[in-house]
Amino acid sequence: MYSRAYKTLVSLPPLLWVGFFLLLPYALMFAHSFWAVRDGVLVHQWNLHNYATLFSKPVYVKVLLRTMCIAASVTLCSLLLGYPLAYYLSFHAGARKELLYQLVIVPLWVSYLVRGYAWKTILGSEGVLNGFLQYLHLTHEPVAFLLYSPFAVVLVLTHIYTPFVFLPIYAALEHIPRPLVEASQDLGAGSVQTFLRVVLPLSIPGLLAGATFAFVLSLGDFLAPLLVGGASGTMIANVVQSLFGAAYDWPLGAAISVCILLITIALLFFSERLEKRWSFK
Amino acid sequence: MSLAASNPQHGLSATPGALLEVLGVAKRFGDREVLKHISLNIASGEFLTLLGESGSGKTTLLRLVAGFEQPTAGEIWMSGERLDTLPPYKRRVNTVFQHYALFPHLSVRENVAYSLRVKKTSAAEVGGRVDEALRMVKMQELADSRPSKLSGGQQQRVALARALVNRPLLLLLDEPLSALDANLRKQMQSELKALQRELGITFLFVTHDQEEAMALSDRIALLSNGALEQIASPREIYAHPATAYTAQFIGQTNLLRGQIADGMARCGALQWPADGPGGAAVFSLRPEAIRLASDGAAAHVTARFHATLQQQFFSGASELLEVNCGGQLLRVRISAHGPLFGEHDFIFSIADAIRVQE
Amino acid sequence: MSRPAQLRRSPLLTIYAALVFIFIYLPVAVLILYSFNREGVGGFPPRHLTFDWYRQLFADSAIWDAVLNSLMVAAASVALSLTLGLLAALALDRATFPGKSLFRRLVLLPLILPGIITGLSLLMFAVFAGAPLSLLTVFLGHGTALISVATTELFAGLQKMDRAQEEASLDLGATPWQTFWRVTLPNLKLSLIAAGLLIFTLSMDEIAVTFFLIGRDNTLPLEIWGRLRRGITPEINAVSSLIFAVSVGLIIIWYRIRTRGLGAKDPAENAFKAFPE
Numbered sequence: 001m002y003s004r005a006y007k008t009l010v011s012l013p014p015l016l017w018v019g020f021f022l023l024l025p026y027a028l029m030f031a032h033s034f035w036a037v038r039d040g041v042l043v044h045q046w047n048l049h050n051y052a053t054l055f056s057k058p059v060y061v062k063v064l065l066r067t068m069c070i071a072a073s074v075t076l077c078s079l080l081l082g083y084p085l086a087y088y089l090s091f092h093a094g095a096r097k098e099l100l101y102q103l104v105i106v107p108l109w110v111s112y113l114v115r116g117y118a119w120k121t122i123l124g125s126e127g128v129l130n131g132f133l134q135y136l137h138l139t140h141e142p143v144a145f146l147l148y149s150p151f152a153v154v155l156v157l158t159h160i161y162t163p164f165v166f167l168p169i170y171a172a173l174e175h176i177p178r179p180l181v182e183a184s185q186d187l188g189a190g191s192v193q194t195f196l197r198v199v200l201p202l203s204i205p206g207l208l209a210g211a212t213f214a215f216v217l218s219l220g221d222f223l224a225p226l227l228v229g230g231a232s233g234t235m236i237a238n239v240v241q242s243l244f245g246a247a248y249d250w251p252l253g254a255a256i257s258v259c260i261l262l263i264t265i266a267l268l269f270f271s272e273r274l275e276k277r278w279s280f281k
Numbered sequence: 282m283s284l285a286a287s288n289p290q291h292g293l294s295a296t297p298g299a300l301l302e303v304l305g306v307a308k309r310f311g312d313r314e315v316l317k318h319i320s321l322n323i324a325s326g327e328f329l330t331l332l333g334e335s336g337s338g339k340t341t342l343l344r345l346v347a348g349f350e351q352p353t354a355g356e357i358w359m360s361g362e363r364l365d366t367l368p369p370y371k372r373r374v375n376t377v378f379q380h381y382a383l384f385p386h387l388s389v390r391e392n393v394a395y396s397l398r399v400k401k402t403s404a405a406e407v408g409g410r411v412d413e414a415l416r417m418v419k420m421q422e423l424a425d426s427r428p429s430k431l432s433g434g435q436q437q438r439v440a441l442a443r444a445l446v447n448r449p450l451l452l453l454l455d456e457p458l459s460a461l462d463a464n465l466r467k468q469m470q471s472e473l474k475a476l477q478r479e480l481g482i483t484f485l486f487v488t489h490d491q492e493e494a495m496a497l498s499d500r501i502a503l504l505s506n507g508a509l510e511q512i513a514s515p516r517e518i519y520a521h522p523a524t525a526y527t528a529q530f531i532g533q534t535n536l537l538r539g540q541i542a543d544g545m546a547r548c549g550a551l552q553w554p555a556d557g558p559g560g561a562a563v564f565s566l567r568p569e570a571i572r573l574a575s576d577g578a579a580a581h582v583t584a585r586f587h588a589t590l591q592q593q594f595f596s597g598a599s600e601l602l603e604v605n606c607g608g609q610l611l612r613v614r615i616s617a618h619g620p621l622f623g624e625h626d627f628i629f630s631i632a633d634a635i636r637v638q639e
Numbered sequence: 640m641s642r643p644a645q646l647r648r649s650p651l652l653t654i655y656a657a658l659v660f661i662f663i664y665l666p667v668a669v670l671i672l673y674s675f676n677r678e679g680v681g682g683f684p685p686r687h688l689t690f691d692w693y694r695q696l697f698a699d700s701a702i703w704d705a706v707l708n709s710l711m712v713a714a715a716s717v718a719l720s721l722t723l724g725l726l727a728a729l730a731l732d733r734a735t736f737p738g739k740s741l742f743r744r745l746v747l748l749p750l751i752l753p754g755i756i757t758g759l760s761l762l763m764f765a766v767f768a769g770a771p772l773s774l775l776t777v778f779l780g781h782g783t784a785l786i787s788v789a790t791t792e793l794f795a796g797l798q799k800m801d802r803a804q805e806e807a808s809l810d811l812g813a814t815p816w817q818t819f820w821r822v823t824l825p826n827l828k829l830s831l832i833a834a835g836l837l838i839f840t841l842s843m844d845e846i847a848v849t850f851f852l853i854g855r856d857n858t859l860p861l862e863i864w865g866r867l868r869r870g871i872t873p874e875i876n877a878v879s880s881l882i883f884a885v886s887v888g889l890i891i892i893w894y895r896i897r898t899r900g901l902g903a904k905d906p907a908e909n910a911f912k913a914f915p916e
Binding site: 177179180182183184185186187188189190193197198201202278280 | 347348349368369370371374375376378379380382383384385386395396398399400427429443444447
């Protein structure tokens with residue numbers, strides 16, 4: 001039905017644009033990771049020095065590990081918050097399901113900055129939470145670790161990504177035909193057993209999708225640490241950011257970025273494979 | 282409060298021998314009354330069919346027995362104990378769902394073993410009982426397949442095995458054959474009937490297909506708009522329909538509306554001697570009860586009428602004639618006759634004109 | 640009247656769900672509350688409520704310059720992303736070519752990749768090409784990254800469209816070009832509006848990619864970011880509250896349009912389609 005001319009006409013512009021403005025830049029970053037900086041000037045000298053530095057210097061390894069821990073914590077917390085919420089909406093909300101669903105996803109698309117900033121004002125020593133605790137005479141001094149710590153970063157990122165995790169899990173739960181739940185009960189399984197034996201296994205693709213999303217985006221996040229992380233909450237993306245700023249070393253920064261990119265792609269790949277294995281029609 | 286508790290020996294069923302008792306059960310969804318005070322009993326070992334159109338409430342009644350809905354009024358008792366207050370997983374009732382509801386992430390074997398695993402049955406016993414159930418439905422070879430790889434008929438057998446492995450007191454079947462094509466359907470009907478006979482398990486079967494109901498059931502409960510029209514054996518319900526609806530729904534019939542006065546029934550151009558209370562009356566007269574007068578007289582008291590042939594449909598062993606008797610359209614079924622034309626005399630046995638309620 | 644059997648409602652789960660909702664909404668509620676607090680941000684409870692910070696905000700010209708910049712970038716991004724996204728969606732829906740799967744992944748990549756990667760790549764590209772950083776580079780960054788959003792929405796819209804309509808049009812004598820304008824596009828009207836709204840909102844709020852491509856002129860998020868460096872004031876609360884309110888309004892409209900156009904039967908699937916499969 002569609003002529004070759006038609007198909008070429010629609011495919012070519014986006015292909016060219018995406019090739020030029022996405023593929024080429026990513027490739028350029030890849031290339032940069034093999035170059036070096038001599039006396040404050042970028043030199044196109046191909047070497048593996050940057051990668052060696054990244055994996056040998058303890059400071060980089062430490063930050064990378066901390067980043068992974070933070071990303072894992074965020075993923076776990078988001079799942080612990082998002083899954084029960086999705087389950088509640090799908091199986092228990094009844095008539096209010098549609099409204100509640102909107103309430104969950106609408107803030108999802110609203111500014112990261114606004115939400116990160118909100119936490120910043122709440123968690124500080126002079127902030128709202130400390131004021132609240134002191135008001136109730138629960139504490140007499142500001143609680144320090146709330147802000148400018150890895151805790152704060154995990155908190156903020158969990159807040160941002162819980163709705164992201166909620167979405168695919170909710171979609172997966174909604175796709176489970178209700179007769180399966182009834183059949184399970186009919187065959188003698190109570191609510192808990194039905195959940196463990198039927199609902200949970202069939203929701204795994206959604207769970208994996210959400211978890212991957214939360215982990216990957218947390219891994220490469222640099223804004224939350226800047227807002228609430230302080231010195232102890234720095235993540236690997238902040239290192240990259242400074243290498244492209246004050247600590248001028250683009251090749252090293254590019255090398256770290258490439259690592260993040262590769263980890264992301266690898267995770268996406270494996271997640272997709274796992275999701276396929278756990279998809280049952 | 283409980284209806285059955287009016288029996289001095291509280292806990293005994295109101296009707297001895299009844300496995301399931303439905304007592305004045307009603308169900309309302311919002312402002313829609315789906316079931317209006319149904320009462321019926323099912324005997325142990327019986328094959329009872331709930332028959333009706335969509336919206337008649339038959340599926341709702343089934344779901345009430347299964348435990349997926351709660352009655353708005355009334356009670357359900359099984360083996361002398363209250364059933365409707367129990368959650369589905371505590372009832373000794375199992376369901377074969379309309380679209381089978383097989384667990385897609387489990388193999389056939391694991392699907393069948395599900396209820397046993399939930400009860401933490403020992404592995405040895407599970408193996409034996411699952412094999413036995415699969416053999417009953419002839420699905421042993423495909424035990425390790427996934428449901429998605431099976432045909433509709435195969436899935437249906439697995440669903441059956443899964444429900445039966447539990448040895449329930451009552452098996453509920455929610456239009457299990459409606460998704461199958463005609464030939465497979467006939468075959469499965471035969472197998473189901475044989476299985477029920479062999480196992481002696483009580484079956485509560487839901488369908489909208491009256492032929493299916495008549496072929497399989499010990500008794501049929503006909504539901505219409507949430508009310509029980511009639512509950513009787515297939516032969517009884519066919520020969521003596523209680524209402525006009527029943528007469529029309531089960532098999533074909535001619536509904537004759539008229540009056541009884543002075544010992545005669547008059548419906549349009551037809552009349553015949555009839556007793557019974559005078560006034561308006563409706564009669565059900567099956568097409569096969571009417572014969573051509575020229576085919577010879579009958580032994581019983583007959584009525585006679587004259588009609589013009591309008592249409593003739595040949596169907597192999599028989600013919601269906603549509604005839605016009607004084608403006609009234611009647612259907613007549615006779616054995617294969619060759620083409621007929623024009624006007625004829627018809628006779629029927631008076632006993633075959635059954636008076637029914639409107 | 641019979642007593643219902645064991646109810647499936649679980650009070651524990653309901654409470655937990657309510658707590659999660661509170662967790663999601665409380666921070667922003669607090670932020671909005673404190674935008675009216677005379678004493679500034681912090682401490683508890685907020686005592687004197689005032690509109691002063693909003694008054695200060697409306698007099699702040701730097702903010703409004705930034706708003707204008709953001710609006711321009713967002714509008715341009717919508718145009719670019721929708722055009723290329725529409726073509727990409729058509730290509731994915733109708734054409735087969737070698738590397739199609741790779742193309743699809745590449746188009747959707749900016750959605751799942753951390754913003755810093757896309758931002759830095761484009762920065763390196765700009766420097767390599769000798770282009771100075773400005774609103775133009777920001778626009779190119781947004782436009783490119785948000786093609787993925789447009790493609791996803793429009794692809795979903797194409798899938799739901801009745802193919803036979805295009806066939807009927809051709810059958811009745813219209814050329815493919817005419818068919819596109821008279822049949823295809825009108826069918827995609829709702830998808831286009833929905834995609835446009837979403838892209839606009841995301842562009843207005845975008846910070847990660849913008850961070851690396853910004854020149855002298857600030858967009859709104861970057862302007863706020865800069866002020867955060869100097870310290871927290873309730874004026875920032877005020878502008879954040881306004882951003883939140885406007886964004887929520889736009890997203891609600893987006894959601895309504897989307898579920899109306901694409902069929903409200905499966906809202907979960909509709910909204911989830913914003914993610915790569």
